Amino acid sequence: MSDGEGPIRIGWIVDRLDLLGELLRDHVILTVLAVVIGLIISFGLALAIRGSPRLYGPIIGVSGTLYAIPSIALFSLLIPITGVSIVTAEIALVSYTLLILIRNIVEGLNGVPPEAIEAANGMGYTRTQRLLRVELPLALPVIVAGLRIATVTTVGLVTVTALIGLGGLGYLIVNLGILRGSSPFAATAIYTGVALAVALAVFADLALLALQRALTPWARRRSA
């Protein structure tokens, strides 16, 4: 912190653009993987709940419990089984998405107007056609709302995976920041990591919102 410079060393950042790009890419991959897998599992479970509503309590209970486990604790529990690997990270990350996604998918499907379902049945839709062409499109706004929360949460959680030596922007915060507290560049690394993670979260949130708007033009137009 000599030379009258502030805590942020622009030069340090400029010299490491390649590294930052790599970390950002890893962060995106870990996030997308977790959210996509989480979405697929949640869909399966939500459909199971629809088939037999009694499953709702137990499934939400289990995913709620997973959600409550601190991430570091979950990593420590998993490492003896799956080792220090992307699998460990993803198991943890996916389990955190489940509660939000399952709840929103179930809520979204429950929110489909009963008269739309009645009409679909009377019109001769098969169950699958009704799900794909009527129920899912109408549940989309609620599902995407859940997806946005899950994504933003996951972006934050991915930084923690640096603690078990996996990449992502957490590397800047943990490895180049906290663990090198004496380095003159530690603060720069931490701030850069946080700023990029926040920017990524905001970008992902807005992108999903834009996607939802594009997919549900009917939900916006109102008059008459």
Added chain:
Amino acid sequence: MQDASGAVVAFEHVTKRYPGSDAPAVDNLTLTVPAGEICVLVGPSGCGKTTSMKMVNRLIEPTGGRITIGGEDIMSLPAVELRRRIGYVIQQVGLFPHLTIGENTAVVPKLLRWKADRTRKRTDELLDIVGLDPARYRDRYPNELSGGERQRVGVARALAADPPVMLMDEPFGAVDPIRRDGLQNEFLRLQSRVRKTIIFVTHDVDEAIKMGDRIAILQRGGILAQYDTPAAILANPASEFVERFVGADRGLKRLSMGRVRDLDHIEPVIVRSGEDRAEIRKRLDRSDELTFALLVDDDNRPLGWIDQHDLRGDGPIDPGAATPGAPTVEPESTLRDALSAMLGSSVQLGVVVDERGRVAGLVSVDAIGERLRAPVRGVDGELHEVGEADATS
């Protein structure tokens, strides 16, 4: 009128029992709806009218008996295919909010995998039929339409694949009374063109009388209390239940069904300004029904009544002597409106006028009374005396 595009729908001893319930929801229902007619199922809640209707497209499966459409058992097709051949309109309309009006209308053609241009042509044609300009409405979403407009789209959607049979579950129940009347009239006009076989559920007796070619009155436990034409049910309720259900004012309801054109008209004694009194007296004496002459203007429009008193003495008639206010009725007026107009005037005669207000004849209060006592055509096609016991079953 073109030939019916509908098909005969027949219930044969149809029963529906729900598990865990001793009493059947629909009990041994047997009735036939001829092709191209509207059959209204009406009754208090819990009478099984909606259940009966939903068994036709197997949204509810019968537990006994048989339903046929055009002679074919509905169980001979997979339920989904059966439903695509039956139009379905519900009270809440149930348009899909995420589809445009055009897409909503095209739902069944799409399920039937019609080619895109055929579907497109058909949807435009249908929107036109229900009175919605396709260019204006095709690409809008349901939440941009009024309740009445949505209801019309619901009807267009049900007609899309030109099904022989339509099921309508209280289709105008959610619309306010003024617009309901308009939609009902519009639908009757449409039906006179498309001539579908329609099973129409309502709890409103007046709607049943207005819409039905025939009415099935159901009572609690899904028992058919009476199945007949509206006129025959009002003239000869089969049971105390039916009598109570159609209401104490069934005489007035019959008046609402009849039209002035159905009455025997009396030839009026027409008088124009300046005619000779003695001459008019002679003409009036020749008529055994009339004690009044009708004064008209040069265009044959009624001005007022001339009575014996005005005709005393000789010389030309004084137009100022006429009692003004001859009640006019049109051939399409209901007997109820005609009677109301006639009772309000001192001379209990109504002047029937054409669309330009010219005199076409006279009707009397007596003629209306006679009309109510005349035999009524029943669902069997026979004429039945009014008050005849057990006219139908």
